[in-house]
Amino acid sequence: MLNAESILFNTQIFMRNLLYISFALLFLTACDRSHDGVLDDSFETQVVDIVTYTGLDGDNHATFRLDGRDDDPAITLFSNVAAESLNKVKENERLLLTYSVTHRATDNSYWHIDALGYSRIINDSLRVNANPLDTYSMRPIKLHSAWRTGEFINIYGQVETTSKNRLLYMMIDRDTKYNDTVDAYLVHDLLGTPSDSIFQWRDFYMSVNVAALKSPNAPCHTLRLHLNDENNLKITHRDFHIK
Numbered sequence: 001m002l003n004a005e006s007i008l009f010n011t012q013i014f015m016r017n018l019l020y021i022s023f024a025l026l027f028l029t030a031c032d033r034s035h036d037g038v039l040d041d042s043f044e045t046q047v048v049d050i051v052t053y054t055g056l057d058g059d060n061h062a063t064f065r066l067d068g069r070d071d072d073p074a075i076t077l078f079s080n081v082a083a084e085s086l087n088k089v090k091e092n093e094r095l096l097l098t099y100s101v102t103h104r105a106t107d108n109s110y111w112h113i114d115a116l117g118y119s120r121i122i123n124d125s126l127r128v129n130a131n132p133l134d135t136y137s138m139r140p141i142k143l144h145s146a147w148r149t150g151e152f153i154n155i156y157g158q159v160e161t162t163s164k165n166r167l168l169y170m171m172i173d174r175d176t177k178y179n180d181t182v183d184a185y186l187v188h189d190l191l192g193t194p195s196d197s198i199f200q201w202r203d204f205y206m207s208v209n210v211a212a213l214k215s216p217n218a219p220c221h222t223l224r225l226h227l228n229d230e231n232n233l234k235i236t237h238r239d240f241h242i243k
Contacts, residue, residue: 046116050154050207051077051097053089062086062115064097067149070241074150075108079115094123094152094207122206126184126213127171136171137189140228142201148240151211153223155186157231158201164193170208170225181222181239182213188228213242 051064057078062085064077079099089095096119103112129136142158159168167189176183190198213220223240 046098046100048096048098050121050149050152050205051095053086053091053093053095055091056083064095064115066111067152070148071150073109076110077115078110078112080113081115089118089120094121095119096121096205119205122168122204124169124206125209125211127169127187128174128177129171133173133185136185136187137167138185138228139188139190140230141186141188142231143227143229144231146225146238146240148210148242151209151214153208153210153225153240155204155206155208157204157229159188159204160190161199161202162190162193162197163199164191164197166190166193168204168206170206172223178219180219181224182220182242184223184225186225186227210240210242 049066051066054063054065054076057063060083062079062081062083064079066075066077068074077097077099098116098118099113100116101111101113105111139160144156144158146153146155146157148154153170159166167187169187171185171187173183173185210223212218213223220242223242224237225240226237227235229235
């Protein structure tokens with residue numbers, strides 16, 4: 001069932017984790033290799049993806065699931081990360097993973113990877129408004145990208161940095177939750193933080209589970225996410241095909 005409670009996260013801890021992302025955001029790097037003076041056409045690449053931690057394999061190494069764009073098949077990632085390196089990461093937690101691929105299955109169902117590092121991101125599920133929509137704070141963000149992978153809507157953007165806690169979550173309008181098009185809003189509440197505690201803009205990643213809208217009993221075909229986006233004031237919403 002959809003949860004109407006709000007989520008509170010600690011900005012200081014979250015932004016400290018994002019210091020790691022600052023170098024990881026080189027989404028694709030490559031270097032040529034040569035052997036005995038002969039140029040090799042293969043590349044060593046590093047990529048960054050939002051993945052789901054799916055537990056340990058038989059060798060006690062972490063495995064991850066990389067959901068395909070929209071409804072493309074998922075890929076299992078077998079890593080070199082030992083259990084003790086996960087630092088209390090919970091199974092089914094969504095993470096920002098930096099890795100390189102060492103081997104791909106012929107059917108592309110699994111990859112073996114060298115995991116280079118991870119950062120925690122905002123994990124949440126869709127919420128439903130308990131009060132009128134105009135009572136919720138929707139401070140602006142700067143959206144860089146938003147996309148669906150399987151049962152998740154993923155968002156990469158920037159928010160104002162503060163030294164206080166805040167609320168940031170995706171909420172659907174209960175009056176539309178049984179419609180063909182469901183209206184959703186990105187609630188961003190600084191919880192009364194004074195203006196002198198607001199600093200520069202910082203990156204954030206979040207992944208929201210929208211499985212409730214993809215269930216056979218839900219008529220939703222489109223999730224319409226209304227945004228207060230300072231990067232593009234003319235675009236007031238983004239639509240995501242659900243089924």
